[in-house]
Structure formats: C-alpha cells, structure tokens
Amino acid sequence: MEELNVGGGISTSNNFIVRFGQTAGIGIPEDIGDLNKKLEFFCDETQLPNVNTFEGTMNGIYQGSGAVKYPHTRVFTEIQMSFALDANVSLLKYLNLWQDYIFDGSPGAFQNKPGDFRPKLQNRTVKLNYMDMYVCDIMIMKVEPGPYGDSQRVPITYVLERAYPYQIDAVPLQFGTSQQTKVTAQFAYARHYTINEDIRNVKGFSTAEQTKLLDAQEFTGRRDLANANSDIA
Numbered sequence: 001m002e003e004l005n006v007g008g009g010i011s012t013s014n015n016f017i018v019r020f021g022q023t024a025g026i027g028i029p030e031d032i033g034d035l036n037k038k039l040e041f042f043c044d045e046t047q048l049p050n051v052n053t054f055e056g057t058m059n060g061i062y063q064g065s066g067a068v069k070y071p072h073t074r075v076f077t078e079i080q081m082s083f084a085l086d087a088n089v090s091l092l093k094y095l096n097l098w099q100d101y102i103f104d105g106s107p108g109a110f111q112n113k114p115g116d117f118r119p120k121l122q123n124r125t126v127k128l129n130y131m132d133m134y135v136c137d138i139m140i141m142k143v144e145p146g147p148y149g150d151s152q153r154v155p156i157t158y159v160l161e162r163a164y165p166y167q168i169d170a171v172p173l174q175f176g177t178s179q180q181t182k183v184t185a186q187f188a189y190a191r192h193y194t195i196n197e198d199i200r201n202v203k204g205f206s207t208a209e210q211t212k213l214l215d216a217q218e219f220t221g222r223r224d225l226a227n228a229n230s231d232i233a
Helices: 002-006 035-042 090-103 207-220 225-231
Strands: 016-020 043-045 052-058 068-075 079-084 136-146 149-168 182-188 191-196
Touching: 016 035, 035 043, 035 079, 035 090, 079 090, 090 149, 090 182
Parallel strands: none
Antiparallel strands: 016 136, 043 079, 052 068, 079 182, 136 149, 149 182, 149 191
C-alpha cells in the first residue's frame, strides 16, 4: 500500500475519457450536440491500444548461433469502442454519418429533412472520398480522480493518428427486459503515440486557485490542473 501511495494510488479500469478530433469534411449536426461531451458520458468500453512488431531473421552473424531475429516494422492493430445510446441515438447517427461520408462526399446525399423522406436512387453512383477529408485523431485518456474531480489526473494519453470507423457492428433489438441500447464500432488508424504526465504531486488548491485552474482547463484543453497552471502562468 505504501508503494501504491507513492505512485499516486491504484489505477482503476473504469476511469477514462475518449475524444474525437475534427474531421476536415464532416460537420456535427445540431441534433447530435456536443460530441465530445457525449463521448465522455456514453463511451462505456474501449482499450488502450497495443503495438506489435514484425521481425526478420539473419543467419551467420555468429558462428554456431543460427538465425538471429531483429525488429523491422511496428504494427498498429485496430481498436474497438462501445457506446451507450441516448433516446436520440446521437452517437449511432454520427458513426453512420462518418461511414456514409467515406463512400459519398456529397453532403446532401444522405441527409433528409424531418418528415421529408426521399429514398435514394437505385442506380446512384458511389464515390470514395479523399482520406484526408474523413480521418481524424482520436484521444484515449486514462484518467484518475484528484482533489477536485473524478478525472482530474491524466497519467497517459494515447493519440491515434488518422483514425476512421471501418466497421459498425449490428445493434441488437429484442422484446423482453428493457436494456440500454449500445453500438460497437471498430476503428482503424495509421499509428499512435503517447503523452505522459506525472500525476503524483497534484495537490489541493484554494478556492480562488481552483476556479482559475478549472477555467484554464477549459481554455487549454488540459485535464491535469497542475499542468494547466503552468500553461497560463
């Protein structure tokens, strides 16, 4: 327990925050609202991504040693995220909008006004949009509680570069006991890197300092109050 306290306490798996960066070509409809706030509340399962290594072999480096392995390529595998849905199924709408944009960059091709349903033409063309228009960075922040919030300390953030949803799983619907509807999506990305923070020395603040730092948090996007303080100093 003493060693855990030195490291800032024990880490728990149910404290994390997911945020999507802005794509170049996809806007956020008004009925979806604040996307990152919904992700913070409704993304109920994800993973800190793994990394693998492809290896080659060389023979004859040392007499009698046989083949010697060496790494030559880092491999980044896709990740899965699960989202609980509100009654407006906001995140499901956004994921479908994102997927539709990949294969059809025309904004009017997949949006209908309320009460004005117009089916798409059967012989319509499908065009693949440019990748730069629909990829974005995804941030997965492992957070820990601090003096002024359940997500004040952020020891590590994974930034997934050029990510997009390549698969949206089927959403099961059935009669019986009421359960919250969820959607699961698989995301591919080019590579990731990490942002590391030392959260062991985050301490309490006076009321005035707390207000100042919380405002800085909102302004700078930093979740760690100690580092937000240095950003606005």
